[in-house]
Amino acid sequence: MPKKFHTPERTCVFCKSKFPKKALIRFCLKEGTCIFLDENQKEPGRGAYLCSNCLSYIDKPKFFKKLYRALKLDKSKIQTC
Numbered sequence: 001m002p003k004k005f006h007t008p009e010r011t012c013v014f015c016k017s018k019f020p021k022k023a024l025i026r027f028c029l030k031e032g033t034c035i036f037l038d039e040n041q042k043e044p045g046r047g048a049y050l051c052s053n054c055l056s057y058i059d060k061p062k063f064f065k066k067l068y069r070a071l072k073l074d075k076s077k078i079q080t081c
């Protein structure tokens with residue numbers, strides 16, 4: 001098998017499809033309690049990804065449920081940044 005240039009892939013938390021990391025939106029969990037949008041994908045901490053196809057679900061409760069699950073987070077522990 002020829003060697004391919006490695007493209008980091010991440011799974012969308014909503015549809016579970018894999019995409020190149022750069023094509024996704026990253027959410028970062030800061031200090032275990034606060035989720036924010038990590039535009040540069042460089043923040044330390046646990047991250048979860050959303051693809052552009054699922055962007056319209058971003059304000060739906062179902063999305064947050066999946067996001068919290070992906071980040072192994074208890075909803076009651078969430079704080080505002």
Ligand SMILES: [Zn+2]
Nearest residue numbers: 012015051054
């Ligand atoms: Zn998706």
